[in-house]
Amino acid sequence: xxxxxxxxxxxxxxxxxxxxxxxxxxxxxxxxxxxxxxxxxxxxxxxxxxxxxxxxxxxxxxxxxxxxxxxxxxxxxxxxxxxxxxxxxxxxxxxxxxxxxxxxxxxxxxxxxxxxxxxxxxxxxxxxxxxxxxxxxxxxxxxxxxxxxxxxxxxxxxxxxxxxxxxxxxxxxxxxxxxxxxxx
Numbered sequence: 384x385x386x387x388x389x390x391x392x393x394x395x396x397x398x399x400x401x402x403x404x405x406x407x408x409x410x411x412x413x414x415x416x417x418x419x420x421x422x423x424x425x426x427x428x429x430x431x432x433x434x435x436x437x438x439x440x441x442x443x444x445x446x447x448x449x450x451x452x453x454x455x456x457x458x459x460x461x462x463x464x465x466x467x468x469x470x471x472x473x474x475x476x477x478x479x480x481x482x483x484x485x486x487x488x489x490x491x492x493x494x495x496x497x498x499x500x501x502x503x504x505x506x507x508x509x510x511x512x513x514x515x516x517x518x519x520x521x522x523x524x525x526x527x528x529x530x531x532x533x534x535x536x537x538x539x540x541x542x543x544x545x546x547x548x549x550x551x552x553x554x555x556x557x558x559x560x561x562x563x564x565x566x567x
Contacts, residue, residue: 386549389517393509393543397437400540408540408563409433409440415561416444416504421534427501429456429468429533432477434484438506439538445471456495458523459486466527470495501533505557510539511548512567514556528555536561 384392416422428448433440448455449471456468460480469476469487476491487493497503505524507516516537518524528535535557541564560567 384547384549386517386520386551389545389549390508390520393517393545394436396542397508397540400437400542405437405440405540410443411563412439412538412561413443413447415563415565416536416538417447419536419559419561419566421502421536421559422448425453425500425502425534427454427456427495427498427533428504429458429495429497429501430504431506432457432485433506434482436508439540441504441538444504454495456497457486459492460484460521460523464522464526466523468495468497469493497531497533499532501531503528503531503533503535505535505537507537507539509543509545509548510537510557510560510567511545511550512560514558514560515548515550515554516557517545517548522553525553525555528557534558538562 430441445455455471457471458466470493477485478488480486509517537557537560541562
């Protein structure tokens, strides 16, 4: 199966999930993420903002980390396929970009650069149990992760663990995958 066929398959699977199921699984993922030793010890956490297609929810994670005093960075997609990170403080400073994904409004942008020991929570449509990810195809996270020296965690629902995920040379795996059942 090609990557595009897999994207279609897993997007359809996620789209079919009931909102109550996504909410319950999202709460369980949040508990597991916040208890993970890398996250518990982190002074910085870079985290996507869930936006579409029943992504594993991250808003509870962002709120809890902010309340703990952790510096949280949320991504901003830039021209050329790169990511910059905004030092998150409140939801009010975010607005939808051209794709409907929440990111810092230009007048609110405060750059946050990863420090040693940072954690990055990485989105994907699906993950393999070994941490390989099926992204949306833009390569933004692969480019960012190529130069990121901290710990990486992928989030997905157990139903989106793909044993037969197509992997290419430029694909960068995450170190750990967390589902509603815990770390894989």
